[in-house]
Amino acid sequence: MKPSNRLDRFTDIIQSPTDHRxxxxxxxxxxxxxxxxxxxxxxxxxxxxxxxxxxxxxxxxxxxxxxxxxxxxxxxxxxxxxxxxxxxxxxxxxxxxxxxxxxxxxxxxxxxxxxxxxxxxxxxxxxxxxxxxxxxxxxxxxxxxxxxxxxxxxxxxxxxxxxxxxxxxxxxxxxxxxxxxxxxxxxxxxxxxxxxxxxxxxxxxxxxxxxxxxxxxxxxxxxxxxxxxxxxAPVSGNGPPVKAETAPLYLPDQLGVQLNVRPIKDARRLILAFALPGIDDDYAHKSTSFIAHLLGYEGPGSLFAELHQRNLINSLSAGGGISGSNFKDFNINMQLTDEGLAATDIIIEQVFATIRLIEQQGLEEWRYVERQTAIANAFRFQEPARTADLAAQLAINMHHYSDQDLIFGDYRMAGLNIEKTRQLLAAMTPGNMRATFIHKEVEVTEHEPIYGTDYQLAALPNEQLERWSAPASAWARLPPPNPYLHDLKAPLPLPEAGSDTPQLHTIAPGITLWHLQDPDFRAPKAHIYCQFVLPEATRSARHYACARLWSELMIDRLNEDCYDAEIAGLHFNIYPQHYGITLHVSGYSVGSAELSAHLLAQFRQPSFADSRWRDIHQKLQANWQSALANKPLNLLFARLNVLLQPHMYALSDLAGALAEVSLDDFKQWQADLFQSAEVKLFAHGDVNLERLGPLLEGVQQQFSLSENLQAQVPPTYSVAELKQSGKLEQRGQLQTQHSDHAALLVIQGKSLDITQQATLLLLNQFIQPHFFNELRTHQQLGYVVGSTYMPIEQRPHLLLYVQSSRYPATTLCERINTFITHFIEDLEELGASDLGNIRKFLVRKLREPDTNLRLRSQRLWTCVSQYNVNFDRLEAIAQLLESHTTSFFIEKIREQLSATENHGYITATPKEL
Known part of the structure; x- marks a missing residue:
């Protein structure tokens, strides 16, 4: 195609120094x-x-x-x-x-x-x-x-x-x-x-x-x-110009109101929404974002911390809400505790007290500059998105930002707009608010006919409006200067004898470190994973339920302490998996090892407030018990993991087990949790062994370590064995509280053999459009139809699924079986026309360079976290796809689809009421 010389180009587009495009x-x-x-x-x-x-x-x-x-x-x-x-x-x-x-x-x-x-x-x-x-x-x-x-x-x-x-x-x-x-x-x-x-x-x-x-x-x-x-060029032009809406989003009697909504699942939520004008014209200053930063701060002394310490709320977020060309709902969204449900007047009063405190003392230049610095660091050292992910966002940005700010518009903070910020805060009043209460026991008088939700809209009493308009003194105080926030420097120099794959270091019996100072993504960022193999966390549904509860409690306890680090770009997560419990610290490399060591030090002797234990204990049970109302396919994928992976448990089993755990039981379990532990560390990015020293010393000093615990975890279960034992039939037919039916066919590879992996990976890409077109487009079985490739501990699986509001699960299974029969019959013809291109695509995909440090860390951690660590698997699959003929793979696909002993169905049907 010949280049165009007739189009004037604009190229003065601000981009990050890390952006190579x-x-x-x-x-x-x-x-x-x-x-x-x-x-x-x-x-x-x-x-x-x-x-x-x-x-x-x-x-x-x-x-x-x-x-x-x-x-x-x-x-x-x-x-x-x-x-x-x-x-x-x-x-x-x-x-x-x-x-x-x-x-x-x-x-x-x-x-x-x-x-x-x-x-x-x-x-x-x-x-x-x-x-x-x-x-x-x-x-x-x-x-x-x-x-x-x-x-x-x-x-x-x-x-x-x-x-x-x-x-x-x-x-x-x-x-x-x-x-x-x-x-x-x-x-x-x-x-x-x-x-x-x-x-x-x-x-x-x-x-x-x-x-x-x-x-x-x-x-x-x-x-x-x-x-x-x-x-x-053939697209017609001369359409009507794009104009902002003119009608107000709310009528006067729709403000200063309380909206009660009854949910299906158990929920205790309060959302305070303030009706603000559109904010597109303020994107360069981001005044609402600055207000949200101050209101949503979660460090010591914050609105969240004060309400949380009094056990009134579990979470608080500020600044979300719908927005458009002439409106912006500024939401303060809080998850309430049982105590909080009975104290909403006080909670709302404290929100207004904090808003007034910000109005009086918070509009200081240094606070805005701190936010500016954090956003500038994020832009300067942003991890490049995949071009495929970037394009859709840019197309929307073009409707909102100047050409120069095509990319930078999301980050631009041109200075504190005092006048605009005061206008916005002045609009955050009780009379300009909608207070939405979401709980199963709220009073309702109306029925929304489309989704069938019961609700009530009523004016707030004058005495409440007056009280909140002149609130008592704020419990909260404004954030102090952030000690973690500073201008970032260049990354550490690379060692002369570097590597492009993680290297193994045996630190001590029971503790290993995989380390890679990344040679390609030269930004001051790092990822540190600490995987604890803990038999006491996984040996039964009761133990695993306690591990889930412990992880939630730890995050709840540490969030306030680490919030300044979070704002400055250091993040952490704690989660259980079928080996034990993992800590993941990510973000800027300066301070990442120290934060990891600090968090691990809290693991050994944590103390949780009894009120927090009771509230999170109750919340987890409620979430697990209400899971049957989730989308059937989500439940089927979760049940598949339970069936195929050892030490994974159904949510219904976890709910039942946790209900029987008392506070004293939990404390005894916690005392035993780290008595036997194996630790696997993975450090990747701008971090060297010297910087990891305090972390490695802390792990050795604080934990009693054992060897080869990970080797004792059983391998993935086979579908054939599950069918023979009757477990697939007993545990694979779910009755849900959702009205839809769903069917999930599991096609499991016979082994971990690389040929099995390549064949099912290829088959997924090959079968996907045919399966969708036949069952979704032509047969109209349901809105959700698809396939996916899923390796579990490197054993490959192909999953074919349909969710339907019109057909029972038995019919879905029959249609899937019929499709596979016809697909096998047409395999030679379809494969001859399609498989060549698909193989080439997969080879390119398997060899595609990592886009950014985060994606590379995720990929490498997937390899490191396995018992058998192998960094060459993707390349081995690519070589196999290249070295064999199309006819070879057609035969392998035929074998996989015909080997019904390795096939199994999991189904979901509505529970009879």
């Missing part, structure tokens, strides 16, 4: 603004298009139309009328695609092999100027929208969101139902009007001047500009 922006003659991203290191190319048309633009009598249009664009264009042509092409060339519909924008994006980019763009671009909107597919896809709606009908966030919409201004487009279903899109199933309105919506809103496009890949900027012009 080249950027430019052009505007086509039709008004389409395009960002071009040249990434020489990328093996794939990506396109993303965002259009200023979302559910706000739906006609009131056809709510969900924008979302329905998004679905229909994938089902054929005049140039490529076959409904699966686009999806098939993307999958055949190693790619992925997706889309979403929001309030004021919709987004479409894909990635594929760079050599196939032109062909993919030819198919993709036609979405936006020649969709067919085939009548037959309109009828079918309405059923898919209905299935998606039913799938999410019990989703707590959607239920709350719809109540929020119902109680907002009917004249504001936020009031509309965004998803759509059979009732809102059709006239009792008749799609005649829908087809007409679909054409009208597309013609009105899908115009080039309302769109932004990002093309990214290894192609030069000239080539990308030429592609933009060649494929997107």
């Amino acid at each position: 080249d950027y430019a922006m052009v505007t086509l003659a039709n008004g389409l603004r395009c960002a071009l991203v040249h990434d020489l290191k990328s093996q794939q190319s990506t396109a993303a298009l965002a259009v200023a048309a979302g559910h706000f633009h739906d006609p009131s009598h056809t709510q969900g139309l924008a979302h329905f249009l998004e679905h229909m664009l994938f089902l054929g264009t005049q140039g490529y009328p076959e409904a699966t042509e686009y999806q098939d092409y993307i999958h055949q060339h190693g790619g992925q695609h997706n889309a979403w519909t929001g309030t004021e924008f919709s987004s479409y994006y894909f990635s594929c092999d760079s050599a196939a980019f032109a062909g993919a763009l030819d198919r993709f671009s036609r979405f936006f100027y020649q969709p067919t909107f085939n009548t037959d597919w309109i009828t079918k896809e309405v059923l898919s929208i209905e299935a998606e709606f039913k799938l999410k009908k019990s989703d707590e966030l959607r239920r709350l969101y719809q109540v929020h919409k119902t109680t907002a201004n009917p004249a504001h487009p936020f009031h509309k139902f965004s998803v759509g279903n059979l009732a809102t899109l059709t006239d009792n199933g008749d799609t005649t009007r829908l087809e007409t309105e679909l054409h009208e919506f597309f013609t009105n809103w899908y115009r080039a001047n309302r769109m932004t496009l990002v093309l990214a890949g290894p192609q030069s900027l000239d080539e990308l500009a030429a592609m933009a012009e060649a494929y997107f």
Whole structure:
């Protein structure tokens, strides 16, 4: 394709010093603004298009139309009328695609092999100027929208969101139902009007001047500009200009109110939402973000700390909430304890006291500069995102930021805007607030018909409004200067005899260290993993439940102490797994080893307040007991792990076991927890052995260490053995509290052999589009249909799954079996046409360089955490894929699909009430 010389380019785009890409922006003659991203290191190319048309633009009598249009664009264009042509092409060339519909924008994006980019763009671009909107597919896809709606009908966030919409201004487009279903899109199933309105919506809103496009890949900027012009010039321009909404989000009687919402699952939540004006014009100063930083601070003496120490709340976050062109809900979201439920007046009073404290004492330049420094460090040393992930975000950024701030807009903090910040704080008053209480026992008088949520909206009493308007003295104090925050320096020098793989160091009996000072990602960042193999954490459901509780309590106890480190860019997590308990510290390398040592020192003799133990003990039980209301497929994946992995336990078993654990029982278990431990450390990034010294000394001094505990954990269970023992039938048929049915077929490799791994990895990529097109697109079995490759302790598994609101699990199993039978029959023909490209894609994917330090750390930790450490497995699979013929793999795939002794079903059916 010839380069375009006719398009003026803007290249003055601010980017991070760690960003190796080249950027430019052009505007086509039709008004389409395009960002071009040249990434020489990328093996794939990506396109993303965002259009200023979302559910706000739906006609009131056809709510969900924008979302329905998004679905229909994938089902054929005049140039490529076959409904699966686009999806098939993307999958055949190693790619992925997706889309979403929001309030004021919709987004479409894909990635594929760079050599196939032109062909993919030819198919993709036609979405936006020649969709067919085939009548037959309109009828079918309405059923898919209905299935998606039913799938999410019990989703707590959607239920709350719809109540929020119902109680907002009917004249504001936020009031509309965004998803759509059979009732809102059709006239009792008749799609005649829908087809007409679909054409009208597309013609009105899908115009080039309302769109932004990002093309990214290894192609030069000239080539990308030429592609933009060649494929997107036919998109019609001259659409209506993008305008902000004018109607207020809330009417006067919808503010100064209390909104009660009854959830399905057990919940105790208080959300205080303040109605603020739109904030797009303030992105350069981020005044709401600065206020959220001060209100949401969790260090000692903070609003969170004071309420938490009094056992009134478990969590607090500030600054979230819906936003749009003329509105911003500033939310303070709190999870309440039982005591907190009875003290909401006091909690809300303290929130207002803290807001007034910030207004009076918090607007100091040094506080803003601290936030500026933290954000500047994050930008300067940001870890490059995959180009495929970056493109969709940039397409949306182009609608909100100046061209220069295409990337930097998310980080720009140009100085404290005192006037704007005072205006925002002045609007955070009781009369401008909506206080939402989410609990099963709140008083309700109304019923939201779409999702079936019971709620009540009522004006807050005057005495409460008056009390909160003149609150008592604040318990909280404002944050002191952050001792962890400073300008970061260059990374440590590399050793002369460096390595590109982690090296093993045996520190002492029972403690090993894998270490790699990374030679490629030269930023002052590090990841430190500390894996404790602990028999007392895993030997039974009771022990594992205690380990989960202990991890939650430790995080709860340490969060306040470590919050300044968190703000400065040092993060930690503590979690149990089937070996024991793992600590992960990540972020800037300066202080990471010291923080790890400090946290591990707390492991040995932690003391937890009895009130915190009771509250988290109760919360975990409630979460586990309510799990049956989760999406069936989520439950099936969780149950699969339980069936295949030793020392993993069903949530229902954990809930039952934890219910029998008293505080004294827990204290006795805790005393024994570290009596026998094996420790495996992994340190990666800008960290050398000298810097790790205090951590290594601390582990040896504080823990009683044993050897070879990890070797005693049994291997992955085989599907064949589970079937023979009857365990698969006994434990693999779940009854849930969800209305959908689901089926999950497990195809397990016979061994850990590299050929088995390569075959199932290849089969997953091969079978995925055929399985989706047949069972989702043609048979319309359900909205969620797919496949995935899942190795467990390096034993490979292929999973095929369907979730349906229309068909029982037995039918889903039968349809999957029929599909596999036909797939085997067509294997020779399909494999001859598809497998060559798929093999090449997988080889490239397996050899694809790590994008950033975080992804490399995750990959290496996956290798290190296994009992048999092997860093060459991916390369070995790539070599095997290269060295064998297509016919060899067709035969291996046939063997895998025909070896039904290694196949097993897990199913979910609604529990009879």
